[in-house]
Amino acid sequence: MTPTLTLNNGVTLPAIGLGVFQSAPEETAAAVAEALRVGYRHIDTAAAYGNEREVGEGIRRSGVNRDDIFIETKVWVSDFGYEKTLHAFEKATGKLGIDTLDLLILHQPAPDRFDTTIGAYKALETLLADGKVRAIGVSNFMPHHLERLIRETEVVPAVNQVELHPYFTQSEVQAADAARGILTQAWSPIGGITFYPGWGDETRRSVLDDATIADIARAHGKTPAQVMLRWGIQQGRSVIPKSTNPARIAENFDVFDFALSRDDLHRIDALDTGVRGGPDPDQPRAAFYDRVIDEA
Ligand code: A2P
Numbered sequence: 001m002t003p004t005l006t007l008n009n010g011v012t013l014p015a016i017g018l019g020v021f022q023s024a025p026e027e028t029a030a031a032v033a034e035a036l037r038v039g040y041r042h043i044d045t046a047a048a049y050g051n052e053r054e055v056g057e058g059i060r061r062s063g064v065n066r067d068d069i070f071i072e073t074k075v076w077v078s079d080f081g082y083e084k085t086l087h088a089f090e091k092a093t094g095k096l097g098i099d100t101l102d103l104l105i106l107h108q109p110a111p112d113r114f115d116t117t118i119g120a121y122k123a124l125e126t127l128l129a130d131g132k133v134r135a136i137g138v139s140n141f142m143p144h145h146l147e148r149l150i151r152e153t154e155v156v157p158a159v160n161q162v163e164l165h166p167y168f169t170q171s172e173v174q175a176a177d178a179a180r181g182i183l184t185q186a187w188s189p190i191g192g193i194t195f196y197p198g199w200g201d202e203t204r205r206s207v208l209d210d211a212t213i214a215d216i217a218r219a220h221g222k223t224p225a226q227v228m229l230r231w232g233i234q235q236g237r238s239v240i241p242k243s244t245n246p247a248r249i250a251e252n253f254d255v256f257d258f259a260l261s262r263d264d265l266h267r268i269d270a271l272d273t274g275v276r277g278g279p280d281p282d283q284p285r286a287a288f289y290d291r292v293i294d295e296a
Contacts, residue, residue, distance in 0.1 A: 002014040007183055009135055011135045011158070013042065013135075013183070016040065016239050016255070017044050018249065019242035022242065024051075026054075028051040029058035029061060030244070031244040032059060035253070036059065040249075041068060041070060042070040042072070042240070043059070043069065043072065044072045044240040045072070046107055060097065071098065071102050072102060072105070074105050075104065075124075076107050076293050078291055078293060079120070080120040082126075084120070085120040085124065088123075089101070089132060090296065091296045103135045104133045104136055107139050109140065109281055111145075111282050113284075114148065117145075121136075121153050124155075125154055125155050135159070136155060136157065137160060137182070138157045138159070140161070141160050141162070145281070146160065146176055146177075146180065150180065157180075157182050159183045160182050161185040162184065163188055163278045164184065164189065165190065165193070165228060166210065166268050167205070167210075167272065167275070167277070168272065170184075171272070185238040186237050186238065189237075189241050190224075190228045191208060191228065204277070212267055213227055213228065213271075216268070219264075220260070221258075225252055226254065226255050231268045235265065
């Protein structure tokens with residue numbers, strides 16, 4: 001069984017999950033079914049990824065009992081606001097083909113319309129109180145977003161899912177999360193965002209090619225991706241590597257038979273560049289926010 005992490009409301013979450021950001025719909029069901037076959041019990045998707053239906057199909061195809069799987073999805077900004085977010089839950093569960101969610105989070109703060117972010121979060125609180133979701137949280141929140149959200153709402157988020165890999169370790173966000181009892185969940189935990197085409201400068205370096213990570217990987221007889229995932233898990237984070245390739249799906253799950261030393265962990269921490277690969281959550285992007293999420 002996968003080691004678990006306990007959220008601030010007592011719900012447990014498998015430490016490693018399959019991410020499906022940028023998994024094409026036609027590949028997603030197969031990837032999810034394959035991940036469940038090799039032992040994953042946590043899937044992270046989002047309304048904005050456009051593949052919730054295929055995640056649901058992969059779960060059904062796997063034959064694994066729904067209750068044995070931790071299913072997490074995200075509300076997109078165009079669905080922020082109390083009533084719209086209640087409806088977004090119906091859309092997401094309709095597409096996934098399930099009645100309840102294990103974790104529902106806000107995909108990101110909307111800095112230029114934070115009142116709708118608050119309204120959306122209050123809807124998550126209602127869904128939690130009604131037993132429709134087992135835990136609620138946020139994604140891409142910076143410490144000042146967390147501060148304002150917590151000031152204006154009741155339930156402290158269980159999770160903050162943020163870009164986090166050896167080139168962008170977000171120590172301030174991690175500290176802000178920890179101080180409030182919020183679990184930090186790493187998106188792009190093997191640094192996919194440092195090499196995805198179309199995201200940032202094409203001359204940037206991929207963490208997967210980093211010499212220090214390669215050195216540590218060699219010493220443990222593991223791969224660079226496994227070392228980065230192990231680094232995240234040993235530091236108490238939830239990690240959700242994306243892959244649609246069966247060999248890499250299995251490789252990313254095979255991280256429980258070795259341990260990094262304190263020195264290894266420090267060497268990886270020291271690789272931080274302070275430069276994010278993904279978008280700055282504090283920069284409003286109106287056109288992007290307005291993307292409509294289709295009905296179930
Ligand atoms: P693929 O789906 O073809 O395996 P992240 O989750 O950090 O954003 O990383 C996802 C990216 O890394 C995807 O491009 C994925 O491609 C690739 N990837 C996933 N697992 C591995 C691995 N074990 N080794 C190398 N690349 C990987």
